[in-house]
Amino acid sequence: MMMAVSVLDSLVRAGLEHVVISPGSRSAPLAYALAALDAHGVVSSHVRIDERSASFLALGLAKKSATPVGIVTTSGTAVGELMPAVMEAYHSGIPLVVLSADRPPRLRGSGANQTTTQPGIFGTFVRAEVDLTDYPHDESGAQTVALAHALSVAFGKDGQWRDNTSTPRGPVHLNLAFDTPLTPPAKLGKILTQWARSLKDDVASDSHPMSHASALQVQVLEDIPDVSTGYKTVVIAGDSAGQIAQDFAESLALPLFAEPSAGLTGAQNAVLSYRALQGSELWKSIERVVLFGHPTLSRPITALLEHPSLEKAVYTPAAPSWFEPGQRAEKPISDLRELAQFAGSTQDLTVQGGESWLNAWQNAGRAVHEDLMDEVRRYRTTGKNNGRAAGMSLALSSWEAAANNGEVLLCGSSNLIRDLDIIAPWNTARSAGQPVPQVFASRGLAGIDGTLSVGAGISLASALNGEPAQSVRILCGDITFLHDASSMNIGPLEKKPHLTVDVLDDNGGGIFATLEHGQLGKHPDFSATVERFFTTPHAVNLQDVAHAFGEHNGITVNIHRVSSQEGGK
Numbered sequence: 001m002m003m004a005v006s007v008l009d010s011l012v013r014a015g016l017e018h019v020v021i022s023p024g025s026r027s028a029p030l031a032y033a034l035a036a037l038d039a040h041g042v043v044s045s046h047v048r049i050d051e052r053s054a055s056f057l058a059l060g061l062a063k064k065s066a067t068p069v070g071i072v073t074t075s076g077t078a079v080g081e082l083m084p085a086v087m088e089a090y091h092s093g094i095p096l097v098v099l100s101a102d103r104p105p106r107l108r109g110s111g112a113n114q115t116t117t118q119p120g121i122f123g124t125f126v127r128a129e130v131d132l133t134d135y136p137h138d139e140s141g142a143q144t145v146a147l148a149h150a151l152s153v154a155f156g157k158d159g160q161w162r163d164n165t166s167t168p169r170g171p172v173h174l175n176l177a178f179d180t181p182l183t184p185p186a187k188l189g190k191i192l193t194q195w196a197r198s199l200k201d202d203v204a205s206d207s208h209p210m211s212h213a214s215a216l217q218v219q220v221l222e223d224i225p226d227v228s229t230g231y232k233t234v235v236i237a238g239d240s241a242g243q244i245a246q247d248f249a250e251s252l253a254l255p256l257f258a259e260p261s262a263g264l265t266g267a268q269n270a271v272l273s274y275r276a277l278q279g280s281e282l283w284k285s286i287e288r289v290v291l292f293g294h295p296t297l298s299r300p301i302t303a304l305l306e307h308p309s310l311e312k313a314v315y316t317p318a319a320p321s322w323f324e325p326g327q328r329a330e331k332p333i334s335d336l337r338e339l340a341q342f343a344g345s346t347q348d349l350t351v352q353g354g355e356s357w358l359n360a361w362q363n364a365g366r367a368v369h370e371d372l373m374d375e376v377r378r379y380r381t382t383g384k385n386n387g388r389a390a391g392m393s394l395a396l397s398s399w400e401a402a403a404n405n406g407e408v409l410l411c412g413s414s415n416l417i418r419d420l421d422i423i424a425p426w427n428t429a430r431s432a433g434q435p436v437p438q439v440f441a442s443r444g445l446a447g448i449d450g451t452l453s454v455g456a457g458i459s460l461a462s463a464l465n466g467e468p469a470q471s472v473r474i475l476c477g478d479i480t481f482l483h484d485a486s487s488m489n490i491g492p493l494e495k496k497p498h499l500t501v502d503v504l505d506d507n508g509g510g511i512f513a514t515l516e517h518g519q520l521g522k523h524p525d526f527s528a529t530v531e532r533f534f535t536t537p538h539a540v541n542l543q544d545v546a547h548a549f550g551e552h553n554g555i556t557v558n559i560h561r562v563s564s565q566e567g568g569k
């Protein structure tokens with residue numbers, strides 16, 4: 001019990017606000033301590049049966065709150081269930097603190113029930129780990145040091161608890177060995193209450209030096225130098241680039257290619273439907289590329305960033321989580337002034353016809369976007385699904401609903417985020433006056449797993465101390481929805497998220513039709529293989545699935561069916 005209390009105490013003092021827990025006996029000391037903290041409003045706890053759902057819920061909570069979130073599990077396979085979310089968190093730099101309960105060392109390897117090798121189980125996917133077998137009594141102090149290190153990594157701090165930008169943020173693993181008895185003696189109830197109360201006072205009085213967790217890096221553009229050079233430069237804003245990408249592009253009059261989850265709040269420099277301009281004279285005339293964030297959505301952007309004759313730079317204000325040093329072609333630049341010198345200013349640069357570099361791009365993008373909007377309008381009036389018209393139509397509706405209703409938009413992986421990428425109305429007359437919605441996506445590894453749970457986490461991040469849940473709209477395909485359907489199982493004692501899920505049901509993984517398999521699937525020798533092994537049609541009534549989990553779990557599901565008569569698959 002002492003270890004559970006000590007570890008949670010340190011985490012709360014460091015800034016932990018949310019903990020997700022799944023039931024189990026070995027983790028009982030953590031559960032009882034956590035219950036006391038929850039009852040006194042020190043942390044917000046969330047209970048989920050399925051550890052995979054629990055871990056993606058934690059991922060969503062951490063994504064939105066930009067601070068570490070705890071996940072408590074019992075021993076055995078329960079710990080392994082966390083792997084996908086831990087992998088995603090590692091690659092997208094999201095801080096999670098895994099607290100796995102374990103048997104004491106003398107029982108490990110002995111065939112004891114529900115006992116396996118938990119230390120090191122996450123391999124390279126955690127930024128720090130510690131096996132707490134004797135904490136806080138360990139005489140050598142090594143476990144205390146290792147725990148302090150893991151906490152500092154999770155909270156983005158160095159050993160002196162100053163902001164640390166040299167280690168990437170990400171998940172850490174605390175393995176806690178608990179011996180019997182696993183339940184607190186009855187008299188401990190009062191002591192746990194006192195502890196929770198005093199911890200609440202301490203955290204509220206803000207006196208402890210560890211109480212400020214550094215939020216994930218927010219960069220502000222200040223005094224960009226006068227840049228006299230001019231190159232035909234474009235700025236790419238990949239996932240989690242942040243508003244700095246737009247500010248940078250604006251200050252140098254550069255066109256901006258922004259992915260939906262770039263994290264922009266305004267996008268005056270955005271080029272609509274930018275990827276459709278690949279192959280144009282403008283595209284061919286690009287000389288330099290500046291990258292913010294992690295781009296994953298399109299082959300034109302991948303090709304641009306791999307182009308051997310272009311000069312490329314990537315903005316790295318802190319150690320990035322999404323690539324290893326030396327593994328990318330772009331020059332890493334951490335200083336914005338140096339980056340501005342690299343990019344050059346296009347204020348005075350004109351292209352053929354006398355247009356400015358920026359206007360030429362924005363006009364070309366607008367023209368393509370208008371054509372795509374014609375396809376969307378045609379689909380909406382006739383039901384004819386030409387190409388990705390149905391996907392673009394739904395993506396646009398979800399974006400506009402999110403913008404108008406003040407919802408956060410979460411995009412699942414696969415086609416729809418790419419449809420949104422090409423149809424996003426960043427700065428059109430139609431979107432004038434509309435706020436840009438906050439958009440998230442799990443682009444670390446672009447898995448189709450955990451999407452509903454991540455959405456619930458984003459929604460519940462604000463639900464501290466009785467605050468209402470944030471409205472979140474999820475845009476996803478039918479397979480993505482089914483993959484995580486069991487995350488709609490939210491118990492009656494739990495805080496409810498506020499979710500609307502827009503599902504495009506095209507009866508399988510439509511993305512494969514857009515990849516090489518689509519062509520092969522037309523060949524009689526391969527069509528059955530492609531359908532069964534890639535598309536995976538499901539024959540499930542998705543609305544029934546949603547209903548099965550109950551009307552009162554805070555989730556509304558809208559199914560948008562695309563049948564083959566409409567030109568779908």
Ligand SMILES: Cc1ncc(C[n+]2csc(CCOP(=O)(O)OP(=O)(O)O)c2C)c(N)n1
Pocket residue numbers: 413414415416446447448449476477478479480481506508509510511512
């Ligand atoms: C966890 C995981 N498993 C498998 C994949 C490979 N994959 C990518 S997209 C996709 C199909 C998604 O189908 P759906 O959600 O219906 O979206 P659509 O392709 O129709 O847009 C699959 C299986 C993945 N990205 N992640």
